[in-house]
Amino acid sequence: MPSNKKTVAKNGAYFQNDGPADHIPVNLNLVPDAVPQDEPLIRSANLPYSALGMSFRPDVREKPYHATGRASWYGKQFHGRKTTSGERYDMFAMTAAHPTLPIPSYARVTNLSNGKSVVVRVNDRGPFHKSRLMDLSFAAAYKLGFIKQGSAKIAIDRVWPSDDTVQTAAAEPATQPRQLRAGDSPKYLQLGSFTTLANAEALLQKTLTDLDDKYDSKLGIVNQQGVYKVRLGPFPSDDAVRSAAENLHVETVITSL
Template sequence: MKPVFRWLWLVFISLALVACTTVKSASATSQASAKSGKKTVAANGKYFQNDGPAERIPANLDLVPDAVPQDEPLIKAANLPYSALGMSFRPDTSDKPYVAKGRASWYGKQFHGRQTTSGERYDMFAMTAAHPTLPIPSYARVTNLRNGKSVIVRINDRGPFHRGRLMDLSYAAAYKLGYIKQGSAPIKVERVWPDDDGETVATSRPDSPLKASSDDAYLKLGSFTRLATAEAHMSQIEKDLDAKYDAKLGIVNRDGRYTVQLGPFRSQKAARTVAEALNVENSVIQGGI
């Protein structure tokens, strides 16, 4: 056989062998698994791809405190209608009560440190959860219907996109609810809000400033003739103010004066309690400014 033909023959054989042994790349295999919901077997159960518990679990994880409901502004980009895995979702940004029953799963080390829908980094040891339509951020009480255990979590992510799942909880939340080893559990989800004094939670939205009644009480924190002065005063207060009161802090213009106020609170007693806790001037105004 002539050298030229021998060389062409060897090239043909090599290409044929390569074609027979070609495999998918790791990224392509992972994407296919994600789309199909395929799970890999771990020593202590089945987890999505490489997910599962962390190699090192913090001590006393059951003592991690529940999330504390706060008034927080909604994140616009995280609450737009969206589609995932062939399904369409429209987040509910209203203040309507929400109660539902279903099954909850949890997500762990594979997603630890990754960006959530809220833009925050996922912390598997924090009391957070993912839900397809509850506002981001918002808060919910989750009860394990199998053992009666209950926790409060902060919604900061989207998912799970599985017709048989209602919510994805953080590892810590699932741990406190007692279903880490089972992988999922029947749950009840109730949306909650901070009560007026910030110490308790409510299952319906307390009256907001836009719906304030004549019985509402406010704390007057300063009154100024110039808006810039009022804004500077409010900025100074914000530095020392607990973040859960941020949504209640504002400036009202009346008769040419700019008043920095905190509220509303349902009663003068509730307003005075907050004033004492914040160590601010106890100037309570009934019915707003």
């Protein structure tokens, strides 16, 4: 992530060209949290490095991590640019930048002012400011409720895949159970694929009208290489996706991350 990134000035104005998207997807709060998976570390993204006169040594050990501090978010100026992982930054995905957590790894982030919590996938480096602990994607900050404030006091707990729940570094089970088991690849029911965001949003709105309440939290739009996909998930298996498709009376189109 570029070292000159800033988000919100003290007077509320955005530095440079960064800020929210020109068009924010409807129901962005329904974007599903990242699902912890066993992934190989990216060697080039976990080497010692320097930024803004500071030196950092990523900690690649499988050890608990818990910290509190302030988080900010980064938006449209960096949308589509390469992250430290080599992946393209998607401001509508549940990702984050951290100076030393392994890439990739997963963390539960809690907004200490309102108690809201999300799980993000760490795939970028930053922020390189002593006053900030983590940079979140626009979607993650939106779900945590601090887009307008620009930053918030947060708690970070590293998480891993486990049999029944996401376990936090505080050695306490997360309050939201996970159905995926370690080693599973999460599956999604794709409801539509569009080249324009407006068409994807139209399908999402229509689907919400007919959707069973139990599926509301699983519905969202993801941008994958410029294609906007309306999907439901994650589900632990192909069979679970087929069951959902039958319940919703839609064609079974199974996708993975």
